[in-house]
Amino acid sequence: xxxxxxxxxxxxxxxxxxxxxxxxxxxxxxxxxxxxxxxxxxxxxxxxxxxxxxxxxxxxxxxxxxxxxxxxxxxxxxxxxxxxxxxxxxxxxxxxxxxxxxxxxxxxxxxxxxxxxxxxxxxxxxxxxxxxxxxxxxxxxxxxxxxxxxxxxxxxxxxxxxxxxxxxxxxxxxxxxxxxxxxxxxxxxxxxxxxxxxxxxxxxxxxxxxxxxxxxxxxxxxxxxxxxxxxxxxxxxxxxxxxxxxxxxxxxxxxxxxxxxxxxxxxxxxxxxxxxxxxxxxxxxxxxxxxxxxxxxxxxxxxxxxxxxxxxxxxxxxxxxxxxxxxxxxxxxxxxxxxxxxxxxxxxxxxxxxxxxxxxxxxxxxxxxxxxxxxxxxxxxxxxxxxxxxxxx
Numbered sequence: 474x475x476x477x478x479x480x481x482x483x484x485x486x487x488x489x490x491x492x493x494x495x496x497x498x499x500x501x502x503x504x505x506x507x508x509x510x511x512x513x514x515x516x517x518x519x520x521x522x523x524x525x526x527x528x529x530x531x532x533x534x535x536x537x538x539x540x541x542x543x544x545x546x547x548x549x550x551x552x553x554x555x556x557x558x559x560x561x562x563x564x565x566x567x568x569x570x571x572x573x574x575x576x577x578x579x580x581x582x583x584x585x586x587x588x589x590x591x592x593x594x595x596x597x598x599x600x601x602x603x604x605x606x607x608x609x610x611x612x613x614x615x616x617x618x619x620x621x622x623x624x625x626x627x628x629x630x631x632x633x634x635x636x637x638x639x640x641x642x643x644x645x646x647x648x649x650x651x652x653x654x655x656x657x658x659x660x661x662x663x664x665x666x667x668x669x670x671x672x673x674x675x676x677x678x679x680x681x682x683x684x685x686x687x688x689x690x691x692x693x694x695x696x697x698x699x700x701x702x703x704x705x706x707x708x709x710x711x712x713x714x715x716x717x718x719x720x721x722x723x724x725x726x727x728x729x730x731x732x733x734x735x736x737x738x739x740x741x742x743x744x745x746x747x748x749x750x751x752x753x754x755x756x757x758x759x760x761x762x763x764x765x766x767x768x769x770x771x772x773x774x775x776x777x778x779x780x781x782x783x784x785x786x787x788x789x790x791x792x793x794x795x796x797x798x799x800x801x802x803x804x805x806x807x808x809x810x811x812x813x814x815x816x817x818x819x820x821x822x823x824x825x826x827x828x829x830x831x832x833x834x835x836x837x838x839x840x841x842x843x844x845x846x847x848x849x850x851x852x853x854x855x856x857x858x859x860x861x862x863x864x865x866x
Contacts, residue, residue, distance in 0.1 A: 478648040480658055483614035483732025485622040488551050488838040489639020489665070489713065491720025495519035496729075496837040497551065498528065499722045499744030501543045504831035507746065509536025511829040514574050514594070517744040519544075521720035524556075525566040530744065531574040541567045552629065552639035559716025589820040592783035594748035595740070601758025601776040602735030602842075603766040606654055607691065609852070610763050611843035613654045615732030617645040619840040620687045625664060626838075628682055636675060638665035640713030647695070652773055652795065657697040660684050662704050665713035676704030729841050730755075735775055743837050747828035750780045750819055756851035757822045759842050761815055765792075767857035770807060770864040772797035778817055785818040802864060810863040814856050826850040 486493050498519040506513040517530035526544050545562045553560035603610040621643035629637040644661040647654045662679050666672075680702055688697045714720075723741025730737040740751030747753035758776040765774040771794045779789040792808050816825075823829060832848040844852060 477650050478655060479650075480646050481612070481614050481649055481654075481732075481734060482644060482646040482659075483612065483618045483734070484642060484644040485615070485618035485728050485839065486643075486725060487622045487626050487639060487641040489553070489626070489641065490725075491521050491640075491715045491718050492722075492724040493720075493838050494548070494551055494553075494715065495521050495526075495720040495722045496725070496741075496743035497834060498526065498544055498547045499530075500833040500837040501547050502528065502538055502540060503744055503746060504834050505538045505543060506532065506534045506536045507829060507833075508831040510534045513746060514748055515744065515746040516574065516749065517571065518722040519720070519744070520722075521715040523716055524560060524564065525568070526715075527568040527570065529570040530572075532571050533574045540569045540571070553714060558638055558714075559712055560714055587820070589816075589818060589824065590785050591748065591818075591820040592785055593750045593754070593780040593819050594746075594782070595750065596780060596782045597738055597740050597750045597754060598777065598779045599738040599740075599750060599754040599758050600730075600736045601755065601760065601762040601778075602731045602774070603759065603762035604652070604734070604773040605766055606652075607693070607843070609843035609845065610766050612731055612734035613692070613695065614645045614647045615728075615730075615734065615840065616843055617647075617657075617660075617687060617691055618643045618728075618732065619843070620691055621645070621660070621662065621683060623839045624683045624687055625662070625679075633682065634675070634678055636667045636670040638667065638711075638713060640665035640710075640717075652797070654695045657688060657692060657695060657700040659701040659703065660688075661706070662702075663707070663710060664705065665710050666705075668709075668711050672705055672708070676702075679704060731842065736777075742841055743833070747823045748819060750778075753819055753822045753826070753828055754778050754780055754817075756826060756828070756841070757815070757817055760826065760851040760853065760856075761792075761811055761817075763852065764814075764854050764856040764860055765794075765807070765811070767854035768860035768864065770799055770802060770810075770860060776811075780819070785820065787817050790817065799865060807864065810860055813863065814859050 513534035549562035646659040648656040762774040
């Protein structure tokens with residue numbers, strides 16, 4: 474008998490992964506500057522290789538950032554505290570190459586007298602996605618993958634499994650029937666560990682302490698009774714972090730967003746202040762999509778917004794509902810309601826979502842969406858009632 478199931482997979486990485494360590498550093502620099510000057514314009518990237526970090530980019534700010542201190546503190550907080558594990562926060566090298574933002578870019582953003590009319594800090598196409606698969610209105614595979622890596626870091630920091638080191642990955646494959654998740658097919662965990670660790674024992678502990686609790690909390694009614702568990706498929710994973718692989722800000726944008734269930738724009742989030750629509754526009758697109766699903770008008774929504782540098786109003790807006798809209802609704806009616814309820818100019822997004830605050834370091838790891846912390850203002854469903862009134866009554 475032929476199965477109607479089709480698989481969908483997603484991956485996530487821990488905060489000790491070299492790319493995520495770079496994201497964390499870049500967002501920590503951003504937070505430091507926004508905390509001193511909320512009008513700071515920041516576009517900072519970090520590269521890590523072996524014991525060396527380079528932080529580079531463009532900044533216009535009244536504040537001063539001790540970049541070297543931020544790099545070292547972030548490395549320490551992440552767990553790289555000894556050269557024996559490949560990286561020591563005290564002895565790692567730090568190079569800084571930060572210049573002023575281009576005056577043309579800065580001028581195109583600031584030229585309007587009214588904050589709500591400020592232009593987009595760059596051109597860009599951004600996407601937001603939401604669905605009714607989980608309580609946080611995110612696709613199940615990326616939700617599980619992010620919660621698994623978060624749990625891995627949690628038990629490492631609590632000392633529950635002393636053999637764990639900071640680097641790690643998770644990958645989850647879920648079998649779907651149409652848009653409905655039916656069965657957890659495979660859970661893959663790769664965890665950095667101390668030399669001499671019994672991998673059989675560590676794998677069993679990871680399944681018991683990480684995988685099973687996360688599936689119990691987040692899989693819901695999806696069948697997780699007989700999934701395939703794979704632990705450290707390459708065998709030993711002692712050398713990790715920047716000692717094993719170069720890290721770079723913005724190299725995990727699919728991990729940051731919706732996994733493979735929804736499209737992502739070409740720009741990264743981390744290290745950019747909200748004048749950059751790569752960040753604020755993407756957050757707004759998620760806000761719109763989530764409110765549409767929360768309203769009951771659709772079960773699944775993907776919002777696409779295009780911007781032009783220096784212009785406030787979006788160049789284009791498109792909403793895909795994948796045929797999941799409520800009876801009687803049409804794409805044009807849904808789009809008209811969104812345009813009535815949401816003002817998607819960057820300056821208005823920044824004001825409505827309160828984005829000129831040092832809130833970005835927590836976003837750097839474990840996904841920018843589907844999080845329940847208060848600072849993730851784009852996760853609010855505060856416009857769902859208005860949309861419901863316009864579309865369903």
